[in-house]
Amino acid sequence: MPELPEVETVRRSLERVILGATVERVALHRPDVVTGDASPEGLLAGGRIASLARHGKHMAIVADDGRALEVHLGMSGAVTCAPARGGADLGPWEAAEHVHAAWLVRTPGGGLLSMRFRDPRRFGGLWTFASEEALRARRWSRLGPDALSIDARDLAARLKNTRRTLKAALLDQTLIAGIGNIYADESMFAAGLSPVRLSHRLRHEEVARLREAMVAILGRAVAAGGSTLRDGGYADSAGAAGAFQVDHAVYGRRGQPCRRCAGRLRSAMVGGRTTVWCSRCQSAARRARSKR
């Protein structure tokens, strides 16, 4: 579920409630979701939350003593925060279905919160590090630049470097970090580029258009709190749904009319994923510009 806008929404909503909070207790239900030190110390027990970082679809919770915990939400993951009931005990929420880890934190105001990592499909996970630098070096260094801050020249160079379809290239996190199936399709529609175009054949002007469209779409999606699909799976850390799904122009709209030309949106597997696009509005290949 979570792509860059959803992860950024979770990061911001968490930041609002747990920044400066102290981790009083940690419960780990499924140790196999953790890579690294799965002890309470590895999971930030005793630390004070100093910052929350994000790169692409990956988030990090950093303690003031340097310890860092990476959270990856995979396809079905969520991190939620709620007032803790039952005092300093890890209450009933600890045993909630698919909640693999939970933290009891004391906010600077003195309130107790329970933060949980829930991930039914378990494609996500937690990674522990002694420092944020170690986390960035060992985990984030293999990711491409974040989709919100990549510059046009860099993007052009990276797209030029692979002979796959544009769709497949956008989904490759080592090329550019943060784009998933929804925002790939939405960005390509907004840029008027076909998903089956070959990445290395894009003209510089087309890449510039793509970058503009992508940054605009991601920015609007973040402002809307991300996309919550019909299964209602995704929510921010307070449990609020996103609102961007109503703005989707192509994702999930196979067979429906294009919002620009009213033509029927088509769908096919591209880059291994279901892809929806308008074959009229999204140019399949470079064409000589001519009036008919």
Place this chain on the structure above:
DNA sequence: ACCCGCACCTGTAAGC
């Protein structure tokens, strides 16, 4: 070296 296809899990919705 690169790229594709599939496996990894569980839940839900559609199809028979």
Place this chain on the structure above:
DNA sequence: TGCTTACAGGTGCGGG
């Protein structure tokens, strides 16, 4: 109604 199948926001690996 009930069983079976297909598909879902992501990644990592093996093999071609």
